[in-house]
């Protein structure tokens with residue numbers, strides 16, 4: 001029996017649960033691998049009813065998932081209140097949302113599940129409820145560290161051969177220059193090169209590195225970060241034998257033909273990396289976290305409150321995230 005993937009429920013007011021239910025309803029047609037949804041069974045029954053989906057839900061936990069997946073959606077029950085109010089931001093479900101991630105990570109770390117796919121969370125709602133982590137990426141690193149030294153989590157958005165990685169992630173733009181260090185860039189690219197090799201099977205990854213400033217600083221005339229931070233990081237990485245070029249002007253680096261020269265492009269901040277990939281592939285790009293001891297993928301979109309409970313959310317990115325996690329863990 002195939003070991004299941006773990007899926008965390010995400011924000012119940014968002015489209016994540018809708019899409020998981022809709023995909024499960026098409027499991028045979030799509031030949032989906034077995035998965036267990038870490039969430040709330042009564043809420044999921046109510047949401048399935050609202051969407052008109054004929055889905056049986058079995059509260060069997062991750063260990064029982066493989067046995068029931070063919071005829072019922074396996075759920076690992078989380079603690080805490082979960083409301084079925086599509087599109088309404090609320091902190092009420094925050095405990096259950098966070099608990100679902102914690103349980104799903106624990107099941108993956110202990111080998112009950114083979115990889116993790118996360119449904120979108122509403123970061124603002126969780127912050128208001130006291131959540132201290134900027135997003136999944138950083139939270140997962142802490143959970144995987146299990147009290148030890150956290151891994152450096154690296155966010156990568158991928159669509160086929162187009163991959164984009166931000167060095168700084170969920171931080172205010174005004175803080176980016178202060179957070180960028182040669183060490184952070186070097187460590188990020190080491191993780192990218194390692195995981196492209198070992199998780200994506202790319203023998204000798206080639207990485208394009210963006211500058212921070214317009215025109216990559218124009219030789220120091222439009223900012224010195226390229227000369228003082230990014231350039232020295234590239235030199236260090238090249239010395240280590242990693243295939244990196246840069247710093248390159250970010251405005252032309254993402255021109256698809258240019259981008260396609262590289263196995264991944266490393267950008268200096270969130271929007272520098274994510275705007276290009278969401279522009280060319282919002283429908284089915286995947287967010288994958290590198291640098292963790294577990295495989296974690298996620299759709300590229302968020303909670304889409306405007307579509308929650310309507311059945312109109314596209315399942316394409318979520319499906320791509322499941323397929324990527326399945327492929328990355330196929331040997332297990």
Ligand SMILES: NC(=O)C1=CN([C@@H]2O[C@H](COP(=O)(O)OP(=O)(O)OC[C@H]3O[C@@H](n4cnc5c(N)ncnc54)[C@H](O)[C@@H]3O)[C@@H](O)[C@H]2O)C=CC1
Pocket residue numbers: 015119120121122123124136287298299300301302303304305306307312313314315
């Ligand atoms: N991995 C995660 O947990 C992520 C969470 N978020 C969170 O989601 C919340 C909302 O973020 P937004 O910036 O509004 O982005 P969003 O992706 O939720 O929505 C942006 C636009 O795209 C549309 N859209 C999103 N998903 C769609 C789908 N599956 N099918 C069709 N249309 C879709 C929405 O209707 C909306 O018009 C924020 O709190 C953000 O932090 C955002 C990205 C990833």
Ligand SMILES: NCC(=O)COP(=O)(O)O
Pocket residue numbers: 134135136137138274287298
């Ligand atoms: N914009 C991507 C995003 O916010 C996803 O973050 P994470 O929750 O996967 O860390």
